[in-house]
Amino acid sequence: MSAAILNWSITIAQIMLGMAMLCTIFRLAGGPRAQDRVLGLDTLYLNAMLLLLTFGMRSGSTLYFEAALVISLLGFVATVALAKFLMRGEVIE
Amino acid sequence: MSEAADLPLWAALLVSALLLIGAGLTLIGSYGLLRLERFYDRIHAPTLGSSWGTGGILVASMLLFSVLQTRPVLHEILIALFVTVTTPVTLMLLARAALYRDRTEGNADVPPMLSKDVPPTQNP
Numbered sequence: 001m002s003a004a005i006l007n008w009s010i011t012i013a014q015i016m017l018g019m020a021m022l023c024t025i026f027r028l029a030g031g032p033r034a035q036d037r038v039l040g041l042d043t044l045y046l047n048a049m050l051l052l053l054t055f056g057m058r059s060g061s062t063l064y065f066e067a068a069l070v071i072s073l074l075g076f077v078a079t080v081a082l083a084k085f086l087m088r089g090e091v092i093e
Numbered sequence: 094m095s096e097a098a099d100l101p102l103w104a105a106l107l108v109s110a111l112l113l114i115g116a117g118l119t120l121i122g123s124y125g126l127l128r129l130e131r132f133y134d135r136i137h138a139p140t141l142g143s144s145w146g147t148g149g150i151l152v153a154s155m156l157l158f159s160v161l162q163t164r165p166v167l168h169e170i171l172i173a174l175f176v177t178v179t180t181p182v183t184l185m186l187l188a189r190a191a192l193y194r195d196r197t198e199g200n201a202d203v204p205p206m207l208s209k210d211v212p213p214t215q216n217p
Contacts, residue, residue: 002105009109013116020123027126035132035191042183043126043139050119050150057154065168072172076179080186087190
């Protein structure tokens with residue numbers, strides 16, 4: 001009973017997160033300006049991290065959590081570098 | 094989910110509710126990113142996913158693995174701390190960059206620059 005509830009809710013949450021990633025991919029592909037694309041990429045990183053967490057809840061292994069931590073760290077660095085590039089034209093001055 | 098058969102019912106209901114709330118708020122935030130009109134409106138929408146979406150899913154994961162007693166819950170606290178610290182930094186940097194770009198292009202719908210934070214004229 002409880003396993004069935006948990007299984008169905010994880011499936012529905014994964015479908016919702018996949019639809020959210022699809023929305024950010026549309027914004028990333030057709031954003032009017034460059035800052036819209038950077039914002040879409042940042043949200044895509046976050047949604048991918050949450051999707052990996054739900055995969056980890058389904059399988060019960062600890063490997064997905066380390067992957068989610070690495071993805072959130074790389075998303076932070078990528079967005080900061082892209083925002084710095086949009087602001088100044090260079091990343092490291 | 095082979096080990097979830099001995100999960101008590103209250104834990105399953107609580108984990109499912111937190112998981113659905115978190116995923117639903119993330120979906121609403123990403124849909125707002127797709128639908129809102131201006132960039133300065135759109136930059137508010139994904140914070141719904143990075144505050145309550147991340148919090149709901151991380152608390153659900155912590156509760157599930159703490160009840161099942163398979164491993165300590167240190168990873169989720171690290172992710173929550175990191176996302177909470179870094180999201181305002183990235184979005185403020187991105188909004189400053191967008192405001193700078195709009196001002197240098199002379200768009201009319203951004204507020205004018207205050208006299209006390211006029212940037213220095215020499216740019217490398």
